[in-house]
Amino acid sequence: MSETGSPPFRVILSATCYADAEAALHLAVLLARQVGAGLHGLLVSDEAILEAARHPHARAVSFSGQAVSQVTVETMRAAFRADARLFEKRLVQAARDAVLDTGFSAIGGRLMAVLAQITGARDIVVVGFRRALREGDALILVLGDRNPDSGQLSLALHLAAAAHKRLVVFATPRWEEEIVAAFRRGSGVRHNEYRPYLGTGNLLRELERMSPAALIIATGQDEALPVTALINAARCPVILTGPATEGK
Numbered sequence: 001m002s003e004t005g006s007p008p009f010r011v012i013l014s015a016t017c018y019a020d021a022e023a024a025l026h027l028a029v030l031l032a033r034q035v036g037a038g039l040h041g042l043l044v045s046d047e048a049i050l051e052a053a054r055h056p057h058a059r060a061v062s063f064s065g066q067a068v069s070q071v072t073v074e075t076m077r078a079a080f081r082a083d084a085r086l087f088e089k090r091l092v093q094a095a096r097d098a099v100l101d102t103g104f105s106a107i108g109g110r111l112m113a114v115l116a117q118i119t120g121a122r123d124i125v126v127v128g129f130r131r132a133l134r135e136g137d138a139l140i141l142v143l144g145d146r147n148p149d150s151g152q153l154s155l156a157l158h159l160a161a162a163a164h165k166r167l168v169v170f171a172t173p174r175w176e177e178e179i180v181a182a183f184r185r186g187s188g189v190r191h192n193e194y195r196p197y198l199g200t201g202n203l204l205r206e207l208e209r210m211s212p213a214a215l216i217i218a219t220g221q222d223e224a225l226p227v228t229a230l231i232n233a234a235r236c237p238v239i240l241t242g243p244a245t246e247g248k
Contacts (some may be wrong), residue, residue, distance in 0.1 A: 010103075013091070014042040016049065016111055018083035024128035024237035025090060027214055029098050030162045031124060031239065033153070038101035039089040042118070043082040045108040052058035065126050080106070080159045090154070094142075096204060125240040127231060136211035139163065140234070143171035144197050145217050152218040152241050155187045159239075165213050170206070171196040200226060207233040214239060 004192055013028040015021035021041065030041040053076040083105040095102035107114050141156040148171065160167040169179050173196050183192040197203060207215070207230065215234040218241050219225060231238050 005099070009037065010040045010123045011037045011126060011137050012040045012042055012119065012123055013128060014044065014111060014115055014145070016046040017079075019130040020084045020128035020223055021083075021087045022090060022128070022223075023130040024214075025094055027159075027163065027237055027239075028126045028169050029094050029100070029177045031126065031159060032095075032100050034162060035124065035160055037124065038103065039095045039098075040102065041087055041104040042114070043080070043084040043087050043104075043106045044111045044114050045077065047110055049107065050076055050196045056094065069077075073092055074079070075147075088162050091216040103153050127240070128160065129160065129231065129235065129237050134211070135163060136213050136236075138168045138193075138210070138212055138213045139165045139169060139214050139216060140207070140210070141169045141216040142170060142197070142203065143175065143179075146174075146218045148182060150218070152180065153182055155241060157182065157192075159216075160192075161186070163213065167192045167210075168195060168210075170192070170195050170203060172197050196230070200229075204229060204233045214238050216241060 011032040013021060013024060013027055016023070021043065028039060031037075036113065047071070050073055053071045053073045080221060082105075086102040091104055092102055107118075111127070115127075119125055122195055139156060139160045141152065146152065149170075153169065156167055167183075169192070171194070176194055176196070179194050183194075186192070195206070212234055214237045215230065216239045219228060227238070
């Protein structure tokens with residue numbers, strides 16, 4: 001969300017496969033309705049996946065780890081095209097049901113690099129992620145040392161209420177009083193929790209022990225957060241509330 005409080009231009013739901021996009025579609029719709037933005041779908045044909053498919057012994061595997069079929073570059077490109085068609089169809093249907101403006105694009109590249117190129121200053125990005133474990137009861141907001149009054153805390157509180165989840169906020173200790181006060185002023189969400197932000201390494205360890213429904217990252221902070229590492233640690237849909245960066 002912009003610092004001025006003006007609505008973002010788009011909520012961009014991004015993924016490299018339909019399963020990841022579908023897992024975050026409901027959340028993206030809730031977010032777009034909350035902030036009054038259009039909903040844009042982005043399917044990225046990931047170059048790393050295509051590169052791996054060039055290996056002569058490349059195989060697709062099931063969730064149990066069993067090889068199920070041989071993979072080639074052409075089969076993967078066909079799979080990306082099929083996922084793009086299904087993603088766009090579901091996106092248009094969900095946007096129509098929610099009375100949202102919508103758009104869709106399918107692009108080749110690396111997900112975070114593509115997002116860094118196309119994301120506007122007021123856009124909000126949702127990175128889809130299909131959970132392997134049961135969804136937890138909390139949304140997590142990572143503020144770091146960002147001022148809670150910058151808009152991200154209010155956004156997260158309202159989204160948690162709409163999703164019927166509690167909110168856990170990681171922020172530096174100097175903001176604890178303001179965050180707890182915001183919890184008391186809010187309504188519709190119970191058992192919200194403040195936790196001290198003690199640096200990236202500690203945050204990654206915390207996320208690995210949790211099972212969040214979604215992770216909200218306030219990007220554009222003084223300390224650049226490693227977005228890709230946070231996504232891998234949280235293993236859930238991730239919302240970026242500032243300009244997307246490639247991360248580390």
